[in-house]
Amino acid sequence: MNSKSIRRLRAADKTFDKQLEQLLAWEAVANKEVEDTVAEILQQVRSRGDAAVIEYTNRFDRREIAQAEEFALGPEVLVEALGRIGAEERDALEVAAQRVREYHEHQRQESWRYTEADGTVLGQQITPMERVGIYVPGGKASYPSSVLMNAIPAKVAGVDSVMMVVPAPEGELNDLVLAAAAIAGVDRLYTIGGAQAVAALAYGTETIPAVDKIVGPGNIFVATAKRAVFGHVAIDMIAGPSEILVICDGVTEPDWIAMDLLSQAEHDEQAQSILLCPDEEFIDAVEVSLQRLLAELPRAHIAAKSLADRAALIQVDSLEQALEISNRIAPEHLEVSVAEPELLLPKIRNAGAIFLGRYTAEALGDYCAGPNHVLPTSGTARFSSPLGVYDFQKRSSIIYCSPEGADKLGRVAMTLARGEGLEAHARSAAFRVKR
Amino acid sequence: MNSKSIRRLRAADKTFDKQLEQLLAWEAVANKEVEDTVAEILQQVRSRGDAAVIEYTNRFDRREIAQAEEFALGPEVLVEALGRIGAEERDALEVAAQRVREYHEHQRQESWRYTEADGTVLGQQITPMERVGIYVPGGKASYPSSVLMNAIPAKVAGVDSVMMVVPAPEGELNDLVLAAAAIAGVDRLYTIGGAQAVAALAYGTETIPAVDKIVGPGNIFVATAKRAVFGHVAIDMIAGPSEILVICDGVTEPDWIAMDLLSQAEHDEQAQSILLCPDEEFIDAVEVSLQRLLAELPRAHIAAKSLADRAALIQVDSLEQALEISNRIAPEHLEVSVAEPELLLPKIRNAGAIFLGRYTAEALGDYCAGPNHVLPTSGTARFSSPLGVYDFQKRSSIIYCSPEGADKLGRVAMTLARGEGLEAHARSAAFRVKR
Numbered sequence: 001m002n003s004k005s006i007r008r009l010r011a012a013d014k015t016f017d018k019q020l021e022q023l024l025a026w027e028a029v030a031n032k033e034v035e036d037t038v039a040e041i042l043q044q045v046r047s048r049g050d051a052a053v054i055e056y057t058n059r060f061d062r063r064e065i066a067q068a069e070e071f072a073l074g075p076e077v078l079v080e081a082l083g084r085i086g087a088e089e090r091d092a093l094e095v096a097a098q099r100v101r102e103y104h105e106h107q108r109q110e111s112w113r114y115t116e117a118d119g120t121v122l123g124q125q126i127t128p129m130e131r132v133g134i135y136v137p138g139g140k141a142s143y144p145s146s147v148l149m150n151a152i153p154a155k156v157a158g159v160d161s162v163m164m165v166v167p168a169p170e171g172e173l174n175d176l177v178l179a180a181a182a183i184a185g186v187d188r189l190y191t192i193g194g195a196q197a198v199a200a201l202a203y204g205t206e207t208i209p210a211v212d213k214i215v216g217p218g219n220i221f222v223a224t225a226k227r228a229v230f231g232h233v234a235i236d237m238i239a240g241p242s243e244i245l246v247i248c249d250g251v252t253e254p255d256w257i258a259m260d261l262l263s264q265a266e267h268d269e270q271a272q273s274i275l276l277c278p279d280e281e282f283i284d285a286v287e288v289s290l291q292r293l294l295a296e297l298p299r300a301h302i303a304a305k306s307l308a309d310r311a312a313l314i315q316v317d318s319l320e321q322a323l324e325i326s327n328r329i330a331p332e333h334l335e336v337s338v339a340e341p342e343l344l345l346p347k348i349r350n351a352g353a354i355f356l357g358r359y360t361a362e363a364l365g366d367y368c369a370g371p372n373h374v375l376p377t378s379g380t381a382r383f384s385s386p387l388g389v390y391d392f393q394k395r396s397s398i399i400y401c402s403p404e405g406a407d408k409l410g411r412v413a414m415t416l417a418r419g420e421g422l423e424a425h426a427r428s429a430a431f432r433v434k435r
Numbered sequence: 436m437n438s439k440s441i442r443r444l445r446a447a448d449k450t451f452d453k454q455l456e457q458l459l460a461w462e463a464v465a466n467k468e469v470e471d472t473v474a475e476i477l478q479q480v481r482s483r484g485d486a487a488v489i490e491y492t493n494r495f496d497r498r499e500i501a502q503a504e505e506f507a508l509g510p511e512v513l514v515e516a517l518g519r520i521g522a523e524e525r526d527a528l529e530v531a532a533q534r535v536r537e538y539h540e541h542q543r544q545e546s547w548r549y550t551e552a553d554g555t556v557l558g559q560q561i562t563p564m565e566r567v568g569i570y571v572p573g574g575k576a577s578y579p580s581s582v583l584m585n586a587i588p589a590k591v592a593g594v595d596s597v598m599m600v601v602p603a604p605e606g607e608l609n610d611l612v613l614a615a616a617a618i619a620g621v622d623r624l625y626t627i628g629g630a631q632a633v634a635a636l637a638y639g640t641e642t643i644p645a646v647d648k649i650v651g652p653g654n655i656f657v658a659t660a661k662r663a664v665f666g667h668v669a670i671d672m673i674a675g676p677s678e679i680l681v682i683c684d685g686v687t688e689p690d691w692i693a694m695d696l697l698s699q700a701e702h703d704e705q706a707q708s709i710l711l712c713p714d715e716e717f718i719d720a721v722e723v724s725l726q727r728l729l730a731e732l733p734r735a736h737i738a739a740k741s742l743a744d745r746a747a748l749i750q751v752d753s754l755e756q757a758l759e760i761s762n763r764i765a766p767e768h769l770e771v772s773v774a775e776p777e778l779l780l781p782k783i784r785n786a787g788a789i790f791l792g793r794y795t796a797e798a799l800g801d802y803c804a805g806p807n808h809v810l811p812t813s814g815t816a817r818f819s820s821p822l823g824v825y826d827f828q829k830r831s832s833i834i835y836c837s838p839e840g841a842d843k844l845g846r847v848a849m850t851l852a853r854g855e856g857l858e859a860h861a862r863s864a865a866f867r868v869k870r
Binding site: 106129130213293345359385397421426 | 523524526527528530531538541547549555556559560562564578579580648666669672673688690691694695698700701732733738776777780786787790791794795797799800803804807810816817818819820821823825829832833834836837838841844845847852854855859860861862863864866867
């Protein structure tokens, strides 16, 4: 297995902007058939509750559920799984969970207020959401790290009830996923998936209480269902394919950089790996490493297609130019594998997660460094942030006027309300103005 | 003009939960025809740029624009408007802007980091978005306060370029709106509106640079267009009708409470005003006030319909019960007009903005108290927050591993990556592990 043609670009080329645009072009394809199927599932679950959930689950996951209790499992099932996995894996999950928890503690937002000279109090009260649903894919794409990354921020935020759904095709569940849920502190588990699970979380059923927010990755049915219930409940972003952008000064081991690019490429065929480097010889060396290391990978067929279709090795004039291009791309993962990465950091404007220095492999961030691995893809780091505690908290403005404050503010409000033709607003303020 | 039948409910009734559900029922109606029209406009502007914007603007706003320069106005136009408005209105706008700015300064988030014992650095870098577009409705629903509330948080966040679009039907613009834009520090003004303005902001044209986020209220074409470009750019929430919930202990002046309810009802016929109070006689008194005060309002026809269709005066057993119902409703505006509102505050879980005490008319928050008036509607305060500075900032995770940190974390990551079958991830971590 090898990848003969990894795209080579030069930022100095006249047509570079155009080539870059083509390289990055990716848009989620809307699928009318999927949308119609999902709409029907949502409507059925909304109106018939558990009965519809059971029907779809039996059909799509080849199960024989007779009543809702069979898909609603208590926390003891999670704890049992914890006892079944190997000690090394359990330790690794616990270390990762502890680090993720510690990092996310720093994100917790606190209520604040201030008092003005006339006694008026202004502020913002922060509260956690009450119930959150976490979607976890079943089957082969079953990732325990994803359970930790989605559930822990919700728990740190103080969400009352974190509920997890995971499909169990033919009744089968992944022990590592269940163990991760136990470690993360998931409160309830439902072994359902697909659009029917999203519908149950969004609208509630006799067994499953409706949640305020649904997070977590899923297939096109799950993504379409999340998009459809958006507004009724909150959702996290709909992720595109995973991407890495590596900026290297040409001094890091070529094998290290090549493996970092491959670790992205092995995710799926649409994943994107890009290297920006001023040193042409180094780029050549990385390409040689890529070919050699690719051949030894179990998922070489996926990585090879990803490299051939979507990767690029780009020669830049300078690290400055690399940063400028990186800000335009707004990558999900940005590795800055250079001698003094701290000097470049202030110039990084758009990126989901930034990995500084030669020792910080992107893979460490996927599992256990501490920051979240749910990150904005497809250039959305221009306006989105990593999943965090802030995604499970919300804010309420607080205004408490003293009589003096109401008098002063009332006069301003009356003028502005009348300028907008809203007389009841003006009179409501006027009642509190001193005669 | 009077409103004969304002709905009366009692929380003690057996059917109350059902009645409450019906009272709150409101769902944005999807309109296939509007969606198709908007899709066509988006596609035309995306592919033909300024030419399409000019065509649609001439058609929908009855204008005769020949070239893009005619709709792209510089900041001098804003400053001129500032000279044309009355001194009282200018003062009021400036006081309001200053207060809004001061409040929002408290929301600015700062980057943070910490260093672990082995030298590994973790943190989060906060950066503002580069370009933001603010939609401001034209014609009769032209609200200068909305310009302040949308533009000031973006400016406080440090957004490089705040661009405003406002339609100018027959070429006409509202001086108060332009003056508010000048005071808020809007950088560029385009006199275009509708789906074509949203498309221009989302995709960019020869004249208008593409933005990262679009905020601000608009009609159904604007809302549908925002929903359609969501994901390509960020958007604020799609607002439902405005609502107020007043919790009163029965001691505030009934006229004050009635006018607060009316100030919401005058917004539009779908607006919702609800009173929760344990005192039946007080509720009677508020109803009498409502009838009397309503008759004197210029927008009485709108307020009367809103009261008849969507309002409710609800008798509760206690203030405790009122809070419980309020948390279920998750109102946009919550007035707590009681003797000791601070005692109730910690129990308020879901609300956009909380107005404490008898002197804090909701209208003060609409204009000049300081907090934002763009708030989550239709129960979305369960999971959404007021528009704020945080909506124009984004976060990037930072990971900078020391060689020791990479060794320690690499071992954990290898175990977890192999548990997920991702060998390139494991090897990428392994390269940094000490032999």
